[in-house]
Amino acid sequence: MLRDLDGQVLDRSGAWFIHHGRDVEMNWHGGDPVGRHTPNERFYVRNHSDPPLLDATSWRLTVHGEGVERPISLALDELKSMDQITVDRAVECTGNGRRLFEAQQGVRLPGTQWGLGAIGLARWTGVRLKDVLAVAGMRDSAVQVMPSGLDADYVDDGVDYGRVRRPLPLDKALSDDVLIAWAMNDQPLPRDHGFPARLVVPGWVGIASIKWLGDIEVQTTKVDSPWNTRWYRLQGEGFDATNSDLGRMPVKSMIDLPPDAELPRHRTISLAGWAWSGEAAIARVEVSDDDGATWGQARLVGANEPSCMTRWEFDWRCDVPGRHELLVRATDTDGRTQPREAAINQDGYLFGAVVRHSVTVN
Numbered sequence: 001m002l003r004d005l006d007g008q009v010l011d012r013s014g015a016w017f018i019h020h021g022r023d024v025e026m027n028w029h030g031g032d033p034v035g036r037h038t039p040n041e042r043f044y045v046r047n048h049s050d051p052p053l054l055d056a057t058s059w060r061l062t063v064h065g066e067g068v069e070r071p072i073s074l075a076l077d078e079l080k081s082m083d084q085i086t087v088d089r090a091v092e093c094t095g096n097g098r099r100l101f102e103a104q105q106g107v108r109l110p111g112t113q114w115g116l117g118a119i120g121l122a123r124w125t126g127v128r129l130k131d132v133l134a135v136a137g138m139r140d141s142a143v144q145v146m147p148s149g150l151d152a153d154y155v156d157d158g159v160d161y162g163r164v165r166r167p168l169p170l171d172k173a174l175s176d177d178v179l180i181a182w183a184m185n186d187q188p189l190p191r192d193h194g195f196p197a198r199l200v201v202p203g204w205v206g207i208a209s210i211k212w213l214g215d216i217e218v219q220t221t222k223v224d225s226p227w228n229t230r231w232y233r234l235q236g237e238g239f240d241a242t243n244s245d246l247g248r249m250p251v252k253s254m255i256d257l258p259p260d261a262e263l264p265r266h267r268t269i270s271l272a273g274w275a276w277s278g279e280a281a282i283a284r285v286e287v288s289d290d291d292g293a294t295w296g297q298a299r300l301v302g303a304n305e306p307s308c309m310t311r312w313e314f315d316w317r318c319d320v321p322g323r324h325e326l327l328v329r330a331t332d333t334d335g336r337t338q339p340r341e342a343a344i345n346q347d348g349y350l351f352g353a354v355v356r357h358s359v360t361v362n
């Protein structure tokens with residue numbers, strides 16, 4: 001039976017999700033339009049194993065390792081008594097858009113065939129990771145932190161890879177942006193999203209945002225985990241030790257139209273969608289209906305913050321009936337622009353290319 005101190009279990013049936021085995025993708029067009037905040041009931045879920053049922057009263061977070069002066073163990077109440085912050089930030093799976101490698105570039109890559117719905121933006125409440133690390137006292141010799149989850153050891157093909165964990169370099173770990181969150185859109189974290197507390201590492205690959213956080217080891221040497229070596233690394237032709245590490249997410253965009261939408265001719269249509277970028281805001285969004293020969297400038301509307309989604313709008317009129325392809329291209333405030341093609345890598349990470357959207361004009 002579910003008690004108040006357990007994470008809420010949300011219903012994942014219905015048209016709000018596209019199901020991929022144990023993972024669920026937000027269906028952008030499965031119901032009411034999604035606003036800037038993704039409701040918890042619609043937020044994508046990516047779990048390596050069954051979500052654990054943790055009890056908030058006995059839960060503790062330990063911070064330990066050679067890189068700290070004193071190991072600490074904090075209860076949820078103790079964490080909540082520290083300086084709280086509430087921020088809007090997106091979390092996005094590294095493989096978001098993987099399906100598009102096949103749809104647009106003809107190469108099917110293994111893994112969950114996500115469309116573009118493995119992203120969500122929530123209002124997270126928690127404490128800064130750096131404030132928690134400061135309580136333990138960081139030594140000068142610290143080089144990285146290794147947060148791990150309290151979910152079961154991840155077993156794949158008979159091999160036990162241990163707890164889900166991934167090294168986080170010190171400069172990111174100590175940035176103002178990284179938090180240990182216990183609330184998502186003003187609700188306690190649902191069970192699927194890491195109850196009672198998770199890391200939120202904005203702008204970075206989703207795997208960095210360790211859920212059901214239980215333990216943070218502060219390390220004085222670079223230690224790897226399978227989640228930055230075997231997976232969540234760019235591998236294959238063209239990648240070597242110098243360019244295969246994954247951290248920051250690229251700039252991306254989507255158009256808010258159902259697949260194969262039908263649109264009227266001889267009428268101005270207000271197209272809209274979202275653009276987002278890891279650790280940057282959006283500088284501009286452009287739309288093309290001639291395969292990228294010419295681009296029209298979209299308007300950016302409302303909030304535009306780094307590692308968040310920004311709304312864009314574009315008036316489009318078409319007088320030629322038949323099938324058309326709309327291309328949307330975003331550029332972030334660091335000057336990164338979506339390329340025509342994404343770099344093929346063996347696990348299909350970081351699909352950041354311009355997305356082609358077919359519409360029929362009647």
Ligand SMILES: Nc1nc2c(c(=O)[nH]1)N[C@H]1C(S)=C(S)[C@@H](COP(=O)(O)O)O[C@H]1N2
Nearest residue numbers: 044045046047048093149164206209210211
């Ligand atoms: N402990 C733990 N943390 C985890 C995972 C997991 O399986 N176990 N999945 C990661 C991955 S791959 C992603 S994309 C995000 C998904 O977060 P969400 O399910 O809240 O959307 O959590 C990350 N943190």
Ligand SMILES: [Mo]
Nearest residue numbers: 046093094206
């Ligand atoms: Mo992910």
